[in-house]
Amino acid sequence: MSDFIPQEIILQILYCLPVKSLVKFTLVYKSWQSLIISSCFINTHLAKSLSKPPCSQRLLIRNFTDSPKKERYFLHLNNESIDIHQTLKSPLKPRKNLYSRIVGTVHGLICLSDDLFGKSIELPRPNVTFEEVGPYMFTLGFGSDAKKNDYKVVRLVYAEGDPGDTSFDHLTPKVECFLNGMVHWITFEKKVASFKNLVLLFDMEDEKFRKMKLPDSLVDVNPMKLFISLTRGMLTMFEYYIAEAE
Numbered sequence: 001m002s003d004f005i006p007q008e009i010i011l012q013i014l015y016c017l018p019v020k021s022l023v024k025f026t027l028v029y030k031s032w033q034s035l036i037i038s039s040c041f042i043n044t045h046l047a048k049s050l051s052k053p054p055c056s057q058r059l060l061i062r063n064f065t066d067s068p069k070k071e072r073y074f075l076h077l078n079n080e081s082i083d084i085h086q087t088l089k090s091p092l093k094p095r096k097n098l099y100s101r102i103v104g105t106v107h108g109l110i111c112l113s114d115d116l117f118g119k120s121i122e123l124p125r126p127n128v129t130f131e132e133v134g135p136y137m138f139t140l141g142f143g144s145d146a147k148k149n150d151y152k153v154v155r156l157v158y159a160e161g162d163p164g165d166t167s168f169d170h171l172t173p174k175v176e177c178f179l180n181g182m183v184h185w186i187t188f189e190k191k192v193a194s195f196k197n198l199v200l201l202f203d204m205e206d207e208k209f210r211k212m213k214l215p216d217s218l219v220d221v222n223p224m225k226l227f228i229s230l231t232r233g234m235l236t237m238f239e240y241y242i243a244e245a246e
Contacts, residue, residue: 008110009126011035011041012040012049014032014035014036014045015044015045015048016048019108022036022047022222023171028167033078033174037062039141039149043149046107046108049078049108050107054102056085057074058075058076058078058085059075059077059078059082060073060075060076060102060105060110060167061073061074061075061076062074063100071090071100072087072088072090073087073089073090073110074086074087074088075087075088075097077080088114088171091112091137092130093107094095100112100113100114101113103140103141103176104141104143104176104183105119106142106143106176106178107141107149109143109151111140111142111153114163119186129192129240135160136157136158137157138155138156138157138158139155139176140153140155140156140176140224141152141153141155141156141176141178141185141202142152142154142176142183142202143178143181143183144178144181144203145181145204145205146181147205148205150176153206153236154183154184154202155206156202162238176228177228177229177230177235178204178230179235181204181205181234182201182202182203182210183201183202183204184199184200184201184212184228184235185200185201185202185228186199186200186201186223186226187200187223189225191198195223196219196220197214197219197220197223197226198211198212198213198214198219199211199212199213199214199228200212213236214237218237221239225239225240225241227240
């Protein structure tokens with residue numbers, strides 16, 4: 001049948017299909033398989049998917065319960081009723097009182113982390129030990145390298161600094177987003193008797209760190225109340241309001 005349909009028409013049809021259907025179609029013809037898995041087709045299909053209006057995009061929502069201990073992921077339609085579009089099965093099983101966490105999402109790929117029990121990809125061990133630097137923390141980031149046309153996971157390990165230093169003493173865990181080739185984390189710099197909130201950026205292409213200032217109204221607030229996210233392709237900052245108990 002494909003012999004009677006121009007290649008241009010086949011391409012336009014395939015570009016409009018979801019990834020699940022494309023995976024199945026790789027079994028139809030060898031020529032289709034070569035076409036669908038080619039980097040040119042993948043990039044064009046991705047560009048068309050990203051150009052769709054926000055109402056056609058999906059929202060990823062995670063739900064977990066303690067009794068029974070279960071973790072579920074849902075794709076919801078981006079409409080007023082937020083209807084469930086699809087249920088996704090988590091590849092990681094919860095252990096004890098721990099759940100996997102979402103490191104980030106880029107181009108439809110979801111990066112999950114099981115901090116204590118590596119299953120799929122084990123990151124290299126950091127060249128940091130407790131004996132050398134004392135207590136230390138880490139945070140993760142997920143993004144893409146446009147130059148190499150590849151995806152990267154970065155783990156940032158940092159020592160807990162002394163009260164008088166000006167190093168990045170704390171990065172709020174579970175709070176990161178990817179925009180314009182850079183991972184964004186909420187962090188703060190410690191001063192002698194105060195601190196200053198800012199955004200720490202990591203460029204996935206040149207693998208260098210940068211700083212970005214926050215609006216004055218967010219510089220001095222509790223960093224644990226801040227949340228960074230993307231809203232329709234724009235960097236967005238939220239400040240949680242926690243009511244004090246009477």
